[in-house]
Amino acid sequence: MAQTTVGFITTEHASSNRDPSAHADYVLDKWATDIQDGSRNYSLGVNSWDDRTAELNNPDGTDDALEQLKNDSTVQNIINETPVWDAVVVIDDRDYQFAVGGEVTEIGCAGPWNGEDAIAYMTADGEKIHTAHEVGHLHNARHGDAENWGWWEFTIMAQTNVQTCNNNDLQLTRKGRFSGCATNKIRDYIDNQM
Secondary structure, three states: OOEEEEEEEEEOOOOOOOOHHHHHHHHHHHHHHHOOOOOOOOEEEEEEEEEEEEOOOOOOOHHHHHHHHHOOHHHHHHHOOOOOOOEEEEEOOOOOOOOOOEEEOOOOOOOOOOOOOOEEEEOOOOOHHHHHHHHHHHOOOOOOOOOEEEOOEEOOOOOOOOOOHHHHOOOHHHOOOOOHHHHHHHHHHHHHHO
16 A cells, blocks of 8 residues: 655744644645545655744845755654655744745655655745645655646646646646646655555
């Protein structure tokens, strides 16, 4: 049975409205609807911790924050725990000059054997749908694995000005969900890279 696991925490700076369990529940719901099949293949295991926080020392942007998180003891403890956590999402409420909802260490790095610690960093602009987007990136989904029909009419992996899969002709019922292209890319990643 192919599956993956993601842990959710906050930073020491995050306010109480940045609840890691709410983000975890949202991602789990979207994943169960679109990625996991009826046989429990491609399931997502999540956990969130209110009592474990990552510490950042005044990052000057998301790249700096991710570099600091790679060396954070809380993040490293989660990544190296048994059972293994394939990725960690760190939720923060710092605001940066450019509205960036989140960023990952590398696209397609979830899992213990893929070379780079799989960390998603969520900023103040990162809503729950952005968290699902970044978890998709950690499992090799890309912006082109989306559909976009206009303002707030898009699938989870969408980004403006990026060519989308199926030329936006299909899957209008998947608004706010993973597209079929993203689902296939994530399942293939779990089958072959984890």
